[in-house]
Amino acid sequence: MNDKIIVPLDVPTLDGAIALLDRLPQVSFWKVGLELFISTGTDILKILKERDKRIFLDLKLHDIPNTVAGACRAAAKHDVDFLTIHATAGRAALQAALDGVRGSKTQLLAVTLLTSLDARELAFDLKVPLELPEYALHMALLAEETGIHGAVCSPREVSQLQRVCGDDFTFVCPGVRPTGSAIGDQRRVMTPSQALKAGATYLVIGRPITAASDPIAAWEQICQEMESVS
Numbered sequence: 001m002n003d004k005i006i007v008p009l010d011v012p013t014l015d016g017a018i019a020l021l022d023r024l025p026q027v028s029f030w031k032v033g034l035e036l037f038i039s040t041g042t043d044i045l046k047i048l049k050e051r052d053k054r055i056f057l058d059l060k061l062h063d064i065p066n067t068v069a070g071a072c073r074a075a076a077k078h079d080v081d082f083l084t085i086h087a088t089a090g091r092a093a094l095q096a097a098l099d100g101v102r103g104s105k106t107q108l109l110a111v112t113l114l115t116s117l118d119a120r121e122l123a124f125d126l127k128v129p130l131e132l133p134e135y136a137l138h139m140a141l142l143a144e145e146t147g148i149h150g151a152v153c154s155p156r157e158v159s160q161l162q163r164v165c166g167d168d169f170t171f172v173c174p175g176v177r178p179t180g181s182a183i184g185d186q187r188r189v190m191t192p193s194q195a196l197k198a199g200a201t202y203l204v205i206g207r208p209i210t211a212a213s214d215p216i217a218a219w220e221q222i223c224q225e226m227e228s229v230s
C-alpha cells in the first residue's frame, strides 16, 4: 500500500467522486478541494469516513482571524486529517486557525506559494521583491514559528524548507508530474521519485492519475517509480 500519495477528488459531483473512490480502492488518502466542496458540501466527508479513508480538506482559507477560526472549528468537527490555510493570511490568522482546530485531530497546513505560479509572476504580477525560493521559505517559517503543523509547497523548494523547518514539520507537495505527463497549469513540478527524494512527506497527484485512460495502471506505475526511492 502506498500511503504517501494523496489523490484529489477534483470533480463537480458526488457521483463523480464516488466513481473515483470505487475505481481506486487502493488509495487511502483523498483530497477534497473547492470544486467538490462548493458543489456538494460535507456529504463527501461522511462517505470518506465510512470507507475508512484519510481526508485532506483543501479549502485554502484566506480571511480575517475571527472568520478563519470559525471555519477551522467547523472543519475540525468533521474529523479531517489536514486542512489548508494560505500563509499570506498572516500571523494572527494562522494563530486563530490553530485555536480553531485545538482539541481535534485536524492538522493545519500553510500554503507557501501556489505551485501554479512562477518566478516571473511572483516578481511582476504580485510585486514580491524576494526571490521565489526565499519567499517560499519565509512563508514556511512564518507558519512554523506560529505552530502550524506543516506546509504545502512545490517539490522544487521542499529540500530547502525541510532543512530549515525540520523533520517534525509535514511537507505536502502538489506539482508532481510523472515523466511524460502533461504539466497543465502547474509551473514548479518534479517527478514523484524526485519529490520524494527531495523530502516531501506526501505527494498530491491528481490529473496524471484521475484523468488517465486507465487510472489504476497510472497509479501502479507511479507507485512502482516511487519504490525505487529508499
Ligand SMILES: O=c1ccn([C@@H]2O[C@H](COP(=O)(O)O)[C@@H](O)[C@H]2O)c(=O)[nH]1
Residues within 6 Å of the ligand: 008, 010, 031, 033, 058, 111, 113, 114, 115, 116, 152, 153, 174, 175, 176, 184, 186, 204, 205, 206, 207, 208
Ligand atoms: O500550491 C498548490 C496547492 C494546492 N494544489 C492542489 O493540488 C492538486 C493538484 O492536482 P493536479 O491535477 O495534480 O495538478 C489540485 O487539487 C490543486 O488544487 C496545487 O496544485 N498547488
